Amino acid sequence: MKHKPLNGLGKLLMKIDNVSICIIDDEDVYFNKAMLNTAKNSGFNEIDRYSKIDYALLDRLQKNPYDIVVLDVQGITEPSIAKDGMQIASLLSRTTCSYIVITSAHQFHLINDMTKVDYIMENKIQTTADFIDELIEIVDDFISKKTSFYKKIIFKIGFSMFKKSISQ
Amino acid sequence: MLDICIRCPSKDCEKSKIETFDFCQYGVAFYNTGSIIKKKEESVTLRHISHNLRHELNKVLQTIVAEASLIDPNVSTKRIDLDNPASKIVGATVIIDQFIEMIAGVNEFHPSSHYSANLDKKTNLIKILDKYSKVFSLIVNTRRSKNINFNFEVDKKTDITFASHIIEYIISIMIDNIWKYSIDGSTATVSSIKINTSDINLKFINISRPILDSEMIFEKGFQSRNDSEGFGYGLYWAQVLVQYYNELSKRDSDLLELTHEQNLLENEQAKQTFIIRNLRS
Numbered sequence: 001m002k003h004k005p006l007n008g009l010g011k012l013l014m015k016i017d018n019v020s021i022c023i024i025d026d027e028d029v030y031f032n033k034a035m036l037n038t039a040k041n042s043g044f045n046e047i048d049r050y051s052k053i054d055y056a057l058l059d060r061l062q063k064n065p066y067d068i069v070v071l072d073v074q075g076i077t078e079p080s081i082a083k084d085g086m087q088i089a090s091l092l093s094r095t096t097c098s099y100i101v102i103t104s105a106h107q108f109h110l111i112n113d114m115t116k117v118d119y120i121m122e123n124k125i126q127t128t129a130d131f132i133d134e135l136i137e138i139v140d141d142f143i144s145k146k147t148s149f150y151k152k153i154i155f156k157i158g159f160s161m162f163k164k165s166i167s168q
Numbered sequence: 169m170l171d172i173c174i175r176c177p178s179k180d181c182e183k184s185k186i187e188t189f190d191f192c193q194y195g196v197a198f199y200n201t202g203s204i205i206k207k208k209e210e211s212v213t214l215r216h217i218s219h220n221l222r223h224e225l226n227k228v229l230q231t232i233v234a235e236a237s238l239i240d241p242n243v244s245t246k247r248i249d250l251d252n253p254a255s256k257i258v259g260a261t262v263i264i265d266q267f268i269e270m271i272a273g274v275n276e277f278h279p280s281s282h283y284s285a286n287l288d289k290k291t292n293l294i295k296i297l298d299k300y301s302k303v304f305s306l307i308v309n310t311r312r313s314k315n316i317n318f319n320f321e322v323d324k325k326t327d328i329t330f331a332s333h334i335i336e337y338i339i340s341i342m343i344d345n346i347w348k349y350s351i352d353g354s355t356a357t358v359s360s361i362k363i364n365t366s367d368i369n370l371k372f373i374n375i376s377r378p379i380l381d382s383e384m385i386f387e388k389g390f391q392s393r394n395d396s397e398g399f400g401y402g403l404y405w406a407q408v409l410v411q412y413y414n415e416l417s418k419r420d421s422d423l424l425e426l427t428h429e430q431n432l433l434e435n436e437q438a439k440q441t442f443i444i445r446n447l448r449s
Contacts (some may be wrong), residue, residue, distance in 0.1 A: 029230045034237060122333045125229050125265050127258060128237040129244040137289075 007165035011043035013158025018046040019139060022066040024085070025103070026051050026075035030124060035131040042132055043162055044139075053077050053088060061088075065096040068142055070121070073104045089117050099142040118145065136163060172196055172209055181205050193388065222268050229261045236261075246295065248302040259303045266340055270405050287416060291332035293370075293449070294322050297358055300343040313350040316374075321359035326368065330448035334413045338426065341402040342372045342442055348398055349376040351437060363446070367422060370444040378438040382430045403428075422446045 021044065023031045028051070036047055048066075050057060053076055061069065069092060073085040082088050089100050093116060103121035119138055126134065140163075143156060172194050181198040182205060184190060189199045199206045236243050240254040245262055249255040301318045308314075328335045346356045356374040363369055379385065379392040388404040406426055413424045425445040432438050 027227055027230075029227055029234055032234055034234065034241075038241065124226060125233055125245060125261060127233050127243050127245060128241050130246065133244070133246070 003165040006161050010158045010161030010163075010165055013154050014043035014162060015045050016158070017152050017154040018044065019067040019142065019152065019155060021047045021068045021070070021135075022050070022061065023047065023070040024050045024053055024057075024076050025070075025072040027072070030072070030103075030126075031070070031131070035126070035128050038128045038132060039135055042135075043158065044135060051076070053081060055081065058082075058088070061092060061098070062095055065092070065098045067146070068099045068101065068138060070101040070103060070138075073102055093117060097146060099138070099146050101138060118142075173207065181207065218271050221271065225264070225268055229265055232261050233258055246299060248299055250302055250305070256306060259306050262299075262303050263307065266337070266344075269337075270401060287331050288329065289332055290327040290329050291336060292324075293326045293328055293360065294320060294324050296328070296336050296339050297322065297343070300340045303340075304344045304347040307347070311348075313347055313354075314352045316347060316350050316353075317355040319355055319357045321357060323360065326360055326449050328447070328449060329366075331413050331416055334409050334416075335444070335447065338406045338409050338444060339370075341406045342444075345398070345402060346372065346374045349440075350374045351376060360449070362449075366448055367446045368449045370447055372440075372442040374440050375433070375437055376440050377436060378432055379430055379440070382428065385428050386426075417448070 025031055031049060036049060039047055053061075058081060069089075071085040071089050073089075076085045077083070077088060082091070085102065089102050092098050093100050099119070100117040101119040101121060102117050103124055119141060121134065139159065143152070143159070147156075173196060176192070176194060178193070180192050181190075181196070181200065184198070184200045184205075186200055186202040189197070191197050195209070197208045233245070236254045236257040239257075240252060243249075243252065243255045243258050245258055247255075248259040248262075297318070297320050301316075305316070350356060354375040356372070359371050359373075360368045361371065381390075381392070384390050385392075386403050386407050387400075389400040390403070391398065391400045403426075410424050410426050417424070423446060425443075427443050427445065429441045429443075430438050431441070
């Protein structure tokens with residue numbers, strides 16, 4: 001049961017100083033429109049969704065990094081840019097402060113081949129509600145690992161209210 | 169050397185007796201001459217098929233789950249509501265996903281210690297037990313058990329605190345087996361016992377018909393009866409996951425274990441006890 005005033009205020013504060021999120025997956029059915037709309041309605045209104053990484057996006061990812069980047073490991077790059085999403089993840093981990101999430105349909109394969117990233121989405125089959133649950137976990141981990149105390153303080157207060165409202 | 173053999177950590181072929189012809193767990197046929205091991209990989213390997221099967225079917229399952237989410241935006245793969253048709257659709261896809269993952273895992277999985285993220289992700293134990301006791305009740309046929317009562321003697325606050333995705337999979341195999349082999353209308357009990365500040369033992373007890381050759385229960389392909397509901401891969405896969413968990417945990421003692429004990433009862437019945445020991449919580 002949601003606590004409505006707390007939920008509304010939390011989402012408002014989150015939107016003032018939001019975390020920027022970039023999701024790159026070549027399959028439209030993952031991270032689909034319904035999920036992204038629900039995420040926006042839940043206060044995460046700075047989510048960009050791409051199918052492929054071209055040179056312009058790679059440039060953006062490095063020069064103007066997102067707070068969080070979610071990458072599928074297969075099918076999102078041309079060979080001229082990178083071998084696969086894992087290589088992009090490795091590059092962004094080394095050259096930016098972005099919080100890197102990787103995802104694949106092959107959970108155990110993914111674990112075996114993994115380079116150092118911040119988070120692995122282990123279960124790719126997700127309902128809209130699962131996606132929001134996992135997004136909250138990711139943002140929580142991002143806040144604790146990649147932000148200083150004062151950075152995004154308004155977002156943190158709003159996010160804390162939002163979490164409390166949906167746990168009641 | 170064959171591509172699949174380069175990555176193989178177990179090298180069972182090299183441990184085989186002289187003049188053995190067999191297939192290893194990764195589908196490579198081998199013959200031990202005594203001086204050399206002759207090997208032949210299938211032109212399309214089982215590993216290759218498994219890998220692609222998962223890749224293709226995952227999109228189909230995600231499409232089903234996405235459509236179920238449109239029917240009811242609150243459905244979740246983590247919480248199954250047996251009174252909600254959309255949630256039951258999601259539950260059925262969870263079963264298919266688990267099964268495909270097992271096939272892919274058995275055939276392409278190699279333990280590794282390179283994993284470096286998410287190992288400390290916590291998952292609530294009672295929620296996992298509740299989910300899978302409901303999920304596996306969705307499959308109804310003449311060979312599966314009916315009207316099983318689950319009794320969870322587990323503290324609601326207990327979380328799995330290390331490699332919870334692996335433990336969740338092992339638990340799902342245990343509960344699927346309870347639904348496959350229990351006597352109709354019997355009670356299955358799952359209880360946790362704290363053994364020290366960081367570990368619990370998780371005990372699964374159910375009543376079934378006696379299992380013949382029960383000491384072989386973890387062998388790949390083991391079936392107690394020809395008309396058995398299972399293929400004999402679940403408990404083998406559970407042991408592979410236990411081995412993998414121990415690789416990751418880097419403990420020298422108090423390793424994770426999965427054990428089984430059978431006690432024969434009257435009227436052609438037996439009490440089956442599986443214990444997951446030294447589970448971090």
